Amino acid sequence: MVDNASSSANVLMRKKLLIFTLIMFVFGFALVPFYEKFCEVTGINNLLKPDVLVKENWVDEERWITVEFDANTRGLPWSFKPLQTSARIHPGEPVNVMYEITNNSEREINGQAIPSYSPRFLDKHLKKFECFCFTKQVLKPKETRQMPVQFVIEPGLPIDVQTVTISYTFFELPEGNNPVKK
Structure with missing residues (x-):
């Protein structure tokens, strides 16, 4: 009888574990949409999905800003x-x-672009999706390259600001230097 009781206890435990495993499996799949919604609401992960920022951002078509590069x-x-x-x-x-x-030059050179803005507070209203300033650039001798910058200036920019400047300055990096993404 003791053997039969432990056997039925084992069967009951297996059923509970199987049900628990099934619930955890379903929970794992259900967690993905919850995570995506959480990221959308909090603004996390916008660098990986630039369309999210653009779709949610409204365009102030009654106002013009001149951006100087x-x-x-x-x-x-x-x-x-x-x-x-x-x-x-x-x-x-x-x-x-x-x-x-x-x-x-006649040599390969590593460089890093550092951005600066005018007015200084522009960085709070400027969202870059793509920029060569995010990574170091390695140019071979006599190489020419075109590099994009994609951004949006949020409508929250103070109304009295009508002209802004986005400036990049390239500095040489010592070989082997891998800067942190800015």
Whole structure:
């Protein structure tokens, strides 16, 4: 009888474990939409899904902002320039700008672009989706490359701001230096 009681207890425990396993399996699949909704609500993961920010951002079509683009180098034998010097945009409107860079030297060079903004608080209203400034750039001798910057300036930018400047300055990196993404 003791053997029969432990056998029925084992069968009962197996059933409970099987039900628990099934519930956990279903929970694992159900967690994905919950996680996505949580990320959408909190704004987490927007760098991996830039469309989320653009779709949720409204465009202020009654207001215009002039965005000026600037490019500089410090201690590099590179030519660096935006392919357009300015753009007239509506706040909330996605913008795509191309920059061109050329290594004028006979050696391969690593460089990193550091952004700066005017007015200084623009960084709080500027959301970049893609930028060459996120990673180091390695240019071979005499190589020319075009690099995009995709961004949006949020409609929350103070109303008295009508012109902003986005500037990038390239600095040389020592070989083997892998900067942190900015």
